[in-house]
Amino acid sequence: MMAEERHIQAALERLASVLLDPALEKGADPLFGYYYKRSRMLTPLGLKRYLLESAAVFDLCRMEGGRVLDIGCGFGLRLLCYYLLGSGLSTGIDVSQEMVSTARVILKRFSDCAINIEQGDFLTYSLPPSSFAVVTMIEAISHIRDTKSLLEKIKDVLEDGGTLYIQDGNNDLFPLSRIRTRREWRRSEYGPIDKDMVQYGRAVDKVSALEGRKRIIQESFPILDGKTVTELAIKTRGLWGEEIRQAVGQFLETGKVASRKSFLGINPYTGEFPELGFSPFQLIGQLRSLGFQCRLLPPPSSIIRFAAPNPWKTAWVRLRSPLLRKAPQFLLPFLSGPFTILARKS
Numbered sequence: 154m155m156a157e158e159r160h161i162q163a164a165l166e167r168l169a170s171v172l173l174d175p176a177l178e179k180g181a182d183p184l185f186g187y188y189y190k191r192s193r194m195l196t197p198l199g200l201k202r203y204l205l206e207s208a209a210v211f212d213l214c215r216m217e218g219g220r221v222l223d224i225g226c227g228f229g230l231r232l233l234c235y236y237l238l239g240s241g242l243s244t245g246i247d248v249s250q251e252m253v254s255t256a257r258v259i260l261k262r263f264s265d266c267a268i269n270i271e272q273g274d275f276l277t278y279s280l281p282p283s284s285f286a287v288v289t290m291i292e293a294i295s296h297i298r299d300t301k302s303l304l305e306k307i308k309d310v311l312e313d314g315g316t317l318y319i320q321d322g323n324n325d326l327f328p329l330s331r332i333r334t335r336r337e338w339r340r341s342e343y344g345p346i347d348k349d350m351v352q353y354g355r356a357v358d359k360v361s362a363l364e365g366r367k368r369i370i371q372e373s374f375p376i377l378d379g380k381t382v383t384e385l386a387i388k389t390r391g392l393w394g395e396e397i398r399q400a401v402g403q404f405l406e407t408g409k410v411a412s413r414k415s416f417l418g419i420n421p422y423t424g425e426f427p428e429l430g431f432s433p434f435q436l437i438g439q440l441r442s443l444g445f446q447c448r449l450l451p452p453p454s455s456i457i458r459f460a461a462p463n464p465w466k467t468a469w470v471r472l473r474s475p476l477l478r479k480a481p482q483f484l485l486p487f488l489s490g491p492f493t494i495l496a497r498k499s
Contacts, residue, residue: 164237165204171262172200172230180258182251185228187353206453207234210289213450213495214316216240219286222310224275224303225293229256232268242267244285246275248423251355274423276302283312295323295334295429298419300439308443308498317445317496320452325430326486334430341418341427342390357422363387365421366397373398374405391416393424433485433492445496451477452491 171177172195178186186195193199210231211217217239223232226245236243245268247253253272260266271278276299288307297303307317324330340346344361351359360368366386370377377385388410389400400410418427437447455474477489486492 160238161204161208164234165201167237167263168204168233169197169200171259173197177259177262181255183353184249184251184355185255187349188228202454202457203230204234205457207231208238209453209456210291210318210320211235211238211240214287214289214318216287220244220284221287221289222246222280222285224288224290224307225296226256226270227252229260229268229270231289231291232270233259233263233266236263236266236268241286243269244280245270246273246278248272248274248425249355276306280310282309283315285310285315286312287316287318289318289320291318291320292322294319294436295321295431296425296427297429298424298426300429300436304439304443308445311498313498315498317440317494317498319436319494319496320491321431322491323428323430324486324490324492325432326434326492327488327490330490331430334428337428338417341420357420362418362421363390366390366392369397369421370401374401385410391419393419393421397421431492433494437494437496440494440496444499446499447494447496449482449485450493450495451480451485452489452493455489 189195189199194203211234214221216235218241220241221232221235221243223229223243223245226232226247227249229245232240232243232245245256247256247270250272253270256270260268260270276297288311294300294303311317322330323334325334340361342362344364346354346359346361357365363386366389367382370382370385370389374382385401385404388404389397392400404410416426419425420427433449437449440447451474455477477485480488
């Protein structure tokens with residue numbers, strides 16, 4: 154066994170000793186099991202695949218000894234993998250208090266772990282300029298409401314020559330992804346909400362966006378009757394938080410809602426998108442305008458030797474992986490649902 158393989162094996166053993174321990178569920182939020190048991194990640198095979206994909210990202214981003222920021226870090230497991238593989242002092246940020254509290258429970262089981270997990274909105278969170286060698290966003294950029302401000306702030310916190318890694322499944326150039334994304338918009342706006350999310354999810358995710366706006370309006374303006382509340386919830390589609398209250402106040406003064414937005418499914422409590430679709434080429438254009446050098450990559454699952462409990466899925470990925478690895482960059486968004494961008498700050 155090569156030294157690198159021994160390193161990965163040692164990391165896998167440490168991860169398994171904590172994440173596959175049944176006692177972990179007692180301190181973890183139920184949302185943890187909802188996210189990972191359905192994907193079968195909390196199995197020896199699933200955990201190995203997760204670590205190998207993280208190792209592929211670790212190598213691509215040259216994380217060895219560097220400070221890493223993971224935006225939308227969730228339960229912090231990616232950062233934990235990077236740390237066990239050799240990254241430096243790192244930070245994760247996520248808006249979900251449930252996820253952050255569970256991440257802290259997990260990290261306490263790694264006494265030497267140099268990872269700091271913060272609960273908050275990256276767009277408003279204060280971080281020192283040029284303080285990270287690597288910034289990662291994995292299945293996170295599609296939930297953030299202001300892509301322009303997001304990329305500008307990433308440029309600010311990333312050191313010169315630093316690396317930005319973006320991976321997301323909401324690729325509008327891949328027809329199946331585009332259909333799925335639009336279907337998710339309508340489900341987030343009107344329901345029904347997935348029964349497991351209702352049982353295990355964050356409080357702000359347990360109702361549709363329309364129902365959430367109705368509740369905010371009813372609580373803020375109890376004098377309004379039910380019919381008016383429903384009409385205003387429809388008129389304020391795409392608004393969230395204080396925007397909803399201001400729009401209703403405007404309606405009470407003028408009889409109109411002038412600040413209505415059209416996007417379906419924005420979480421009325423957090424402002425998160427359900428799944429924002431992207432053209433990877435447009436995203437690369439935005440990054441280049443900020444001075445980044447960019448390239449498209451095949452998904453990490455095509456780089457590692459993939460194995461899954463479903464033999465048909467294993468066979469399909471192994472058959473497709475050589476095609477994705479050899480395909481020209483400009484074809485990748487049309488061949489795969491997930492897209493991957495590696496960008497370096499000039």
